[in-house]
Amino acid sequence: MATTVCAACHDRLVVEIDLHDQDLDAPSASSSAAAASAPQTVQDDIQLIACGCHYHWQCLLDAYSITECPSCGASIVSQAPDGGQQVLSNIVNEGGTQQGVDILPLLSEEGYLKAYPEERKCRAFLEFCRQGDVEAVVEMLQGGDDDDSDDEEDDEGEDAMDTDTDAPIDMLRYQDALGDQSSALHAAVAGGSQEVAWLLLLLSSNLDLSQFPPQVLAEAKRLGIARPDDQPAKVDIRSLRDDEGRTPEALAALLGGVWQPWLANRWLAA
Structure with missing residues (x-):
């Protein structure tokens, strides 16, 4: 997955993290065995497969609205194997690289908790x-x-x-x-x-x-x-x-x- 800029904030797709205080709600956030106290720069790239737009995880949460890409307006929802809906993405972050991850459950949860x-x-x-x-x-x-x-x-x-x-x-x-x-x-x-x-x-x-x-x-x-x-x-x-x-x-x-x-x-x- 090529590194580019976030479609929302237009900054590079990296983020500074403190390994003692990682965001456990982010997709596939993993605990590092390294005990580093200073913030470190790591990749933070969520690519929506349906349209190809890239986001920081937090930027996507802030801009996400139901079924459309916040940047290009394309539909990002597809049919899941069980007949329900899914939002597939490619993820690159401190946990590594994952392809075809359904992030709809996390988006729905964060959207609900943002409202409540x-x-x-x-x-x-x-x-x-x-x-x-x-x-x-x-x-x-x-x-x-x-x-x-x-x-x-x-x-x-x-x-x-x-x-x-x-x-x-x-x-x-x-x-x-x-x-x-x-x-x-x-x-x-x-x-x-x-x-x-x-x-x-x-x-x-x-x-x-x-x-x-x-x-x-x-x-x-x-x-x-x-x-x-x-x-x-x-x-x-x-x-x-x-x-x-x-x-x-x-x-x-x-x-x-x-x-x-x-x-x-x-x-x-x-």
């Missing part, structure tokens, strides 16, 4: 639940790890676990609008994370506290976590359904394994 930026944090929360990263889950619920640091409401120290009236989205009960409408509890079940599941049940379900293992309550106390006083008036997270109509309990029944004791004790039953 408050959901970016919620989707990161779901991913931490899926990974079983308890520390990250707790930090997000307590207002830390906030990428939107210019949001003054988050900077006031409001605890996201205790209220959902000051924020546009209740993170604990958020359902993935870009995916299958999974909730955080669906994500924890899918990832096999019992520790995160207990945390979510404590904060957003009506499961009687006598049903919680003592070690779970002890750890919650250590972390300064307690069930909100207004929880009985809120939706029980166990009742949320994904786009296939499955509750977290139904998903656990499908997966079995570590969830068998949970099913037997009906801890996931709303």
Whole structure:
């Protein structure tokens, strides 16, 4: 793929990156084993196969509009093997060269999150639940790890676990609008994370506290976590359904394994 200039900004198709702070949302961004602290110049070339125009990844995200090339106006959508739509591209970046990559899912996701930026944090929360990263889950619920640091409401120290009236989205009960409408509890079940599941049940379900293992309550106390006083008036997270109509309990029944004791004790039953 010949190096040229970006059709949007007309600069060379390179970008300075800090290898400690790469954009994980970029297509095929890969972690480098090199530990370089200074920014480095690497190629950043997204060529739309349908029309041949080249873009920086961020320039394409900023200019992208549905089905047409932002520069030449040609249609960039083609039919995918499954009968759906695709936007094929050739990519050259720090991860190497890839040919014929469908970037429509990434473009659609970024377009949605650009329109609804408050959901970016919620989707990161779901991913931490899926990974079983308890520390990250707790930090997000307590207002830390906030990428939107210019949001003054988050900077006031409001605890996201205790209220959902000051924020546009209740993170604990958020359902993935870009995916299958999974909730955080669906994500924890899918990832096999019992520790995160207990945390979510404590904060957003009506499961009687006598049903919680003592070690779970002890750890919650250590972390300064307690069930909100207004929880009985809120939706029980166990009742949320994904786009296939499955509750977290139904998903656990499908997966079995570590969830068998949970099913037997009906801890996931709303």
